[in-house]
Amino acid sequence: MTVSRALSDHPNVRPDTRKAVQDHARKVGYVKNAAAKAMRGDGTKIVGLLLPNIVNEFYARFANTLAQSCEDLSLHLIIHLTNDDPETELRAFERLHEVQAMSVIHVPAPGAVRNVSAHLNGVNVIQLIREQNMGQPVSSILVEDHRAIGEAVQHLAGLGHQSIGYIGADERLSSGRARRAAFEAGLASAGLARDDRLITLGAPDFSTGQRNAARLLATGNVTAIVCGGFEISNGVLSVFLEADQDVVQGMGFVGYGDPSYYAWLGGGVSTIAMQVDELAQEAARLAACPAEEQPVNRRAFEASFVARNTHLAPMRGGG
């Protein structure tokens, strides 16, 4: 059809014909059928995003910026929540395979490698935050937080803390391993001895933060806590904010991630902050190219330590 050529801006169409066709298409709201294009093998412009959840402000901001970039690049963004569950993650990959997603950006769930590889043919896979073997080469966008975590520990040490606890993700996550190592390196460079009883690990979720914070506070032999995860940080913080004032009096706290309200809570929460928007833009950049044209890529963005009121002010009502 000449119509098809006109709509695709092909040169071999009389200019007036082309214009007439295009104008009419716009008038009647015609758009090309993506399914038909996909079936011919033209690719889909679909980007999948797999996140543990989208309520945590870090993930929300990432998704927000990514979605903006996708609008600009005319990509379709399909979101799947994994709850950090490998089974759910597998199903998400399956669904994205059905619609022939061009790229998938994902925060790998903890746990063993499952048979996802069957769903990854020709898919441009981009890992975020964490790295996990997928049985095929993948790109990754990481956060380099070694230095920032070290600074956090030294900051606490400088305030006189000698018993600093750590709550983070366990060894099933690459990020869990790296952050724990960074914490221990920080202790060493601050001249503090490591006490394994003060290092508590678990799944990267809110309840791990809650549970371990309560446990560390209960022992009474910890004077500060450093967090190694977004959800964990929120969980720990919830315990601090709801604890009796005399229990947390003088306790040091360093969160992970920097949601907007951390600056407002308890006089300002010290934290490890990352360049969310830059992460998301890089992700969009990588996701925009089909797998075959996209060389595998590995890039890390440096995190920073934000010092605020490391000792949370107790909350008090105003009336």
Place this chain on the structure above:
Amino acid sequence: MTVSRALSDHPNVRPDTRKAVQDHARKVGYVKNAAAKAMRGDGTKIVGLLLPNIVNEFYARFANTLAQSCEDLSLHLIIHLTNDDPETELRAFERLHEVQAMSVIHVPAPGAVRNVSAHLNGVNVIQLIREQNMGQPVSSILVEDHRAIGEAVQHLAGLGHQSIGYIGADERLSSGRARRAAFEAGLASAGLARDDRLITLGAPDFSTGQRNAARLLATGNVTAIVCGGFEISNGVLSVFLEADQDVVQGMGFVGYGDPSYYAWLGGGVSTIAMQVDELAQEAARLAACPAEEQPVNRRAFEASFVARNTHLAPMRGGG
């Protein structure tokens, strides 16, 4: 092909053949091509979600719960951010038309009706929070906040406030009109006179909240502020939290929406809370049916007034 029948659980296939086919499909990770299904006219299982943004915790929680429901219902959720801009919204509808979305859930952007109707053929449209004429029958899921806003005003009046300001969305939004009316009704039932200078309206965004809060505080003749929008509430709150202590001393504040941290800020922020999860589940329920089988539906969920420390405690650092 017998294979197709086997995979579709068609009865006319020898049971052992069927099982063999299904097992093999699972083993090699075969999934049906959604594009081919769509091209036959079988529909797409794609649900579009159009939100102003996804960082605001109300929208984030809505999207989160909706995404969960979509996983359960095997629907694909495509997210588009509109920034409350009609042009961007129009482009999003266009993109969803391309992929033949089955349903679109959207928070209508303020402004005139544009020619979206061309992109809505056979689409199950579900409006959220706000209502706007789309030139065709649509379902809507609303928040009934008249009573809650009235309670908020009466609560403030009960605390002795006589000059209560209001910051909300303007008349371009159905929700803006309704909430303003609810505020005025609240004043009336509290026996307070309406002062139009204390009622400030604008776009439903953060800066509207910031700007008008600063303005109302500067005039000095307002002792409390009620917010009529999610983003607006956050904007107003940011001004309160960053203002000099003596300026906001004794000021009353009622926010809109109930993000998790409102309970922690300044001793607890009083607010209008809504049943986010219920809204999202209802949205998923409506979105799961194709347009032709879905009778148009209009449902409202009651909001509630949550009284906390209506007078924000000033923030102070702890060390």
Place this chain on the structure above:
DNA sequence: GTGAAAGCGCTAACAA
């Protein structure tokens, strides 16, 4: 500069 044919993966309808 324009049209005709073919095929992408799938399933409803019909034929065997």
Place this chain on the structure above:
DNA sequence: TTGTTAGCGCTTTCAC
């Protein structure tokens, strides 16, 4: 119970 045909909307190839 299984196989064949046809067509969904699009673009590439080839013919005119």
